[in-house]
Structure formats: C-alpha cells, structure tokens
Amino acid sequence: MRPDLNLLYALQALLEEGSVVGAARRMNLSAPAMSRTLARIRETTGDPIFVQSGRALVPTPRALQLREQIQDALQQASGVLAPGEQVDLKRLDTRFNVRANDIFTGIYAGRLLDALQNDMPRATLRFMPEEDDVDDEMLRAGRVDLFISASRQLGHEIRVQPLFTTRMVGVACADHPLFKDEISARRVARWGHISVSRRGKSHGPIDEALARQGLDRQVTLTVPTPSAALLALHGSDLILPLPEQLARAAIEMGMKIRLFDMPLELEPVLIMQAWHPRFQHAPAHQWLRRTIRALTEDARDADPAPR
Numbered sequence: 068m069r070p071d072l073n074l075l076y077a078l079q080a081l082l083e084e085g086s087v088v089g090a091a092r093r094m095n096l097s098a099p100a101m102s103r104t105l106a107r108i109r110e111t112t113g114d115p116i117f118v119q120s121g122r123a124l125v126p127t128p129r130a131l132q133l134r135e136q137i138q139d140a141l142q143q144a145s146g147v148l149a150p151g152e153q154v155d156l157k158r159l160d161t162r163f164n165v166r167a168n169d170i171f172t173g174i175y176a177g178r179l180l181d182a183l184q185n186d187m188p189r190a191t192l193r194f195m196p197e198e199d200d201v202d203d204e205m206l207r208a209g210r211v212d213l214f215i216s217a218s219r220q221l222g223h224e225i226r227v228q229p230l231f232t233t234r235m236v237g238v239a240c241a242d243h244p245l246f247k248d249e250i251s252a253r254r255v256a257r258w259g260h261i262s263v264s265r266r267g268k269s270h271g272p273i274d275e276a277l278a279r280q281g282l283d284r285q286v287t288l289t290v291p292t293p294s295a296a297l298l299a300l301h302g303s304d305l306i307l308p309l310p311e312q313l314a315r316a317a318i319e320m321g322m323k324i325r326l327f328d329m330p331l332e333l334e335p336v337l338i339m340q341a342w343h344p345r346f347q348h349a350p351a352h353q354w355l356r357r358t359i360r361a362l363t364e365d366a367r368d369a370d371p372a373p374r
Contacts, residue, residue, distance in 0.1 A: 071107070071111075074104070074107060074108050074111060075137055075140060075141055076094070076141070077090065077094060077101070077104045077105075077108065078108050078116070078130075078133065078137060079137045079138070079141065080093045080094050081101075081105060081108075081116070081117070082126060082130060082133075082134045082137070085123075085124065086123075086124060087101045087102055087105060087124070088101075105117070112129065112133070114127055114129040114130065115127055116129070116130045117130065153350075154350040154351070156186055156187045156190075156350065156351065156354060157186070157187065157188060157189070158189065159187055159189060159190060159351055160189050160190070161187070161189075161190045161191075161351050162190065162191045162192075162193055163183075163190065163191070163192050163193065163212050163213065163351075163352075163355055164193050164195050164210065164211050164212045164213075165192065165193065165194055165195065165211070165212060165213045165214075165215065165355075166194070166195040166196075166197060166205070166211045166213075166214050166215070166216075167194060167213075167214075167215035167216070168215060168216050168217065168338070169263075169292055169293045169294070169313065170233060170310045170312060170313055170338060171215045171230075171338065171363075172194055173293060173294070173313050173316060174312055174313065174316055174366075175359070175362050175363065176194065178362050179192065179358065179359065179362060180192055182358050182362070183358075186354065186358075187351065187354065190351070195210070195211055197265045197266075202214060202216070202219065202221060202341075203221040203222035203225050206221075206222075206225055206341065206342065206343040207222070207343060209343070209345075212342065212346060212352065212355075213340055213341070213342050213346075213352070213355060213356070213359075214340065214341045214342070215230070215338065215339070215340045215341075215359070216338070216339065216341075217336050217337065217338060217339075218336075218337040218338070218339045221341055224343075224344055225341050225342070225343060225344075226341065226342050226343070226344055226347060227339050227340075227341045228339060228340050228341075228356065228360065229337055229338075229339050230338045230339055230340055230359070230360065230363045230366070230367070231337075231338050231363045231366035231367045232335040232336060232337050232338065232366075233310040233311055233312055233335065233336050233338060233366070234310070234311050234333065234335050234336070235272075235273070235308050235309065235310060235311070235329055235333050235336070236308070236309060236310075236311045236314050236326045236327065236328060236329060237250075237255065237306055237307070237308055237309075237326065237327045237328070237329050238297075238300065238306070238307040238308070238309050238314050238317070238324050238325070238326050238327075239258075239300070239304075239305070239306050239307070239324065239325060239327070240300065240301070240302065240303065240304070240323065240324055240325075241323045241324055241325050242323075243258075243304060243306075243325070244304070245258065245306070245327070246325060246327070250327050250328075250330055251330055252276075252277060252280050252282055252330045252331055253280075253282060255284070255306060255329065255330060255331075256277055256282040256283065256284045258304060258305065258306045259284075259285050259286075259287035259288075259304070259305045259306070260273075260284050260285065260286050260287060260288075260305060260306050260307070260308070261286070261287065261288045261289075261290065261296045261299060261300060261305050261306070261307040262286045262288070262289045262290075262308075263289075263290060263291070263292065263293050263295075263296050263307075263308075263309070264289055264291065265291045265292070267289055267291075268289070269286040269289050270286075272333055272334070273308055273329070273331065273333070276331035276332055276333055277331065279332070280331075287305060288305065293309055293310075293313050296309070297309075297317055297322060297324070300324065301322075301323075308329065309326075310336065311326070312366060314326040338363075338366075340356060340359055340360075342356065
C-alpha cells in the first residue's frame with residue numbers, strides 16, 4: 068500500500084510544534100483529529116514517534132532522524148508539482164517530425180526553416196512521408212508531432228486548427244490549344260489529365276463535378292506529388308488541376324505554364340494543422356504551431372470565397 072504523503076506535512080508540524088495541540092492548530096485540525104493522524108504515522112513508520120516524558124511528549128531517535136529528511140522530501144515533492152521553468156528556445160535541442168501536404172511544403176517549408184534557424188537554431192525539421200497508417204493513430208503513437216493536410220475527420224481528442232483555404236485551378240503548358248478558345252467544362256474534359264495522389268487515387272471531386280454535367284475525363288497519369296506532376300506536364304497536352312497557390316508559385320519560378328479557372332463547381336479546400344494533446348502546452352510545439360499560423364496569414368487574407 069502506498070503511504071499517504073500528507074502524513075509528511077503532519078509529521079513536520081508535530082516535530083516542529085512538539086505537541087498534538089500545537090500541530091493541530093497549525094494544520095487547522097481538531098486535537099482528536101491530529102491524534103488520529105499521529106496514530107496513522109506510528110502505524111506507517113512502525114515507530115511511536117513521540118513518547119511521554121512527564122507531562123510532555125519527546126521525539127524518539129527515529130523521529131529525530133526523520134526530521135532531517137522531511138524538509139528535503141517536501142521541497143522535492145513541491146518542485147515536482149511547481150510550474151516548469153521558462154524554456155530557452157535558442158538552447159533547445161529537438162527535432163520536429165511534421166507530416167505536411169505539398170501545398171504547405173511547396174510554399175512555406177523554406178520560410179519555416181528560416182524562422183526555425185532564427186528562433187531555435189539547435190532544432191531540426193523533418194518532413195515525414197505520407198504512408199498507409201491512419202492519420203490520428205500516427206499522432207497518438209507520437210510518430211508525427213504535427214499533421215498539416217486538407218481538413219478531415221480525426222479522433223475526438225486530436226487538436227485541430229484551421230490555417231487557410233485554397234481553390235483548385237487548371238494548369239497547362241503555355242501554348243496548349245485549350246487557350247485558343249473559351250474554356251468550357253466540355254473542352255477541359257476532352258484532354259487527358261494528370262492526377263496528384265500519394266495513394267494512387269485517380270477519382271475525386273473533379274470527376275464528381277464533371278459527372279453532374281454528364282461529362283467524364285481520362286486520367287492519363289497519376290503521380291504522388293505536385294512537383295512530379297509539373298515536371299511531367301512539360302511539353303505535353305495534358306491538364307493538371309492544382310491548388311492555386313502552388314500553380315502561381317510554379318509560374319513565379321519561371322515554368323512555362325498558364326493557369327485557368329476550372330469551369331466547374333468545386334468547393335474550396337480547407338488546410339488545417341493537427342496535433343495530439345500531449346503537445347498542447349509544450350513550449351517548442353507551441354512555437355511551431357504559432358509560427359506556422361503566422362506564416363500562412365497571407366493565404367488567409369486571400370482565402371477564396373465559395374464559388
């Protein structure tokens with residue numbers, strides 16, 4: 068049976084006051100209640116602790132020995148429950164394991180690394196590949212510290228924070244015949260498409276939007292990442308649906324492509340960050356979430372309205 072650590076405070080009062088009445092007053096207890104507590108201390112320690120000497124109580128040798136240990140024990144116990152000291156992030160050695168989609172890594176990874184090197188120079192950042200494991204299970208197991216992805220249903224205890232929304236646009240080579248006339252859903256469906264899916268999926272919201280107009284498309288190529296899709300697009304007559312931020316970033320990098328509004332009813336995609344509550348109050352993790360939230364502020368300011 069585990070000892071009641073509250074007995075340490077009672078024993079300290081008894082040893083310092085030298086009487087049951089004085090200890091009871093100090094502990095805000097009645098004298099009979101303090102006597103019962105002394106009985107419990109005797110039972111726990113296997114020592115009488117105090118013995119009668121005339122009209123006074125005197126401590127036993129065991130009690131005198133305990134007096135030297137109690138103060139240290141209580142200080143250590145109090146320290147365990149005291150608020151943690153403020154962490155110096157610049158001296159912190161840690162590694163962040165982040166699983167993020169390409170919308171985030173393609174635009175914000177470099178800026179996040181700059182902030183990390185400035186605020187936490189001894190920390191490292193590791194972007195984890197997407198695997199076949201369940202999203203909330205990887206957070207529960209601690210394999211991933213932070214998950215950044217399109218919004219999805221996660222476990223009830225997982226903390227989630229919206230970051231920004233994006234919309235899907237079409238991308239094609241700059242000289243694609245599609246740009247020679249008005250871009251309609253029928254003309255978009257006429258050309259082969261590239262699908263981006265880490266898990267090899269070729270059917271999604273675009274196919275459903277086309278089906279509502281009695282149309283379908285041919286997904287000629289499926290690749291795991293947008294960067295691979297953009298490279299495959301070069302010199303082809305394929306069409307690549309991409310999040311708008313990624314498409315504009317590719318144009319800014321000098322790729323000879325053009326983007327166009329998809330002539331379809333497509334819902335904006337909400338991007339969120341998610342983490343397990345074990346990290347809710349960890350200073351380093353708080354810095355990571357706060358920094359990512361700040362980095363994506365420009366995207367929130369430009370959030371597209373539903374079409």
